[in-house]
Amino acid sequence: MDITGINICKSFHKKPVIRNISLSIPSGEIICLLGPSGAGKTTLIRLLIGAIPADKGEIRYDNTPIPNLKLLKKIGFMPQNDAIYEDLSGIDNLFFFAELYGLKKKDSVRRIDEVLKLVDLSQDSAKPVREYSGGMKKRLSLAASLLHEPEVLLLDEPTVGIDPVLRKTIWRQLRQLKEQGKTIIVSTHVMDEVSECDKAALIYQGELIQYDTVSNLLSLTESGKIEELFFMAANKKGGEER
């Protein structure tokens, strides 16, 4: 499913947070939203799933504008702060989400088994989540977002607080999902993770300053490091403001 955003604007308390962003995200690609803290990544994700309305602009999934209730079933969302219940076991959390998504009991059992395997939590599924490590909670959140086999997956900083080995596992899992044709949008402020994605959207102070394939973006830099593009944007802004 392709996602298209046209001239999206959003302000909070009259302060512009997303400034006229247009981008199109084709199915079967992993796109990362990259930007410093406060750049607007989470807000853009919330706009893209229809959780908050844009002040201006339009967002479409294929030809359907959002928000749209039917589309919700096709979207998997993993928030930055894990929305899971500490007192429930991992598997009971997943049963809870399966019910929310309206999965039939028989399908729930099958899907829960599949997603637990995918995130490597089958062995720990009976433990209460309060005994999970931060990484295990992240993986459980990822499992929950995948339960209803969404066509589009939006993950807000899925690898924060996750060690490098686990981070690799999560990226491997995301690549597998991409191979199945899912559209995946991942926000991060870890510049190294860009290399895992097909394209990167660089967000700086609410603006989309670059959106291209990772190799094209890297070719714009002298150092071969994506950070340089943010330094360039900051210098340009500084120059404009002086």
Ligand SMILES: Nc1ncnc2c1ncn2[C@@H]1O[C@H](COP(=O)(O)OP(=O)(O)OP(=O)(O)O)[C@@H](O)[C@H]1O
């Ligand atoms: N509900 C809200 N009400 C008021 N201001 C908000 C709200 N949500 C976000 N903001 C502001 O919008 C700006 C962008 O926030 P956002 O969370 O989208 O950034 P981010 O790039 O995801 O940051 P981080 O990497 O730290 O998560 C920040 O200045 C933030 O304070």
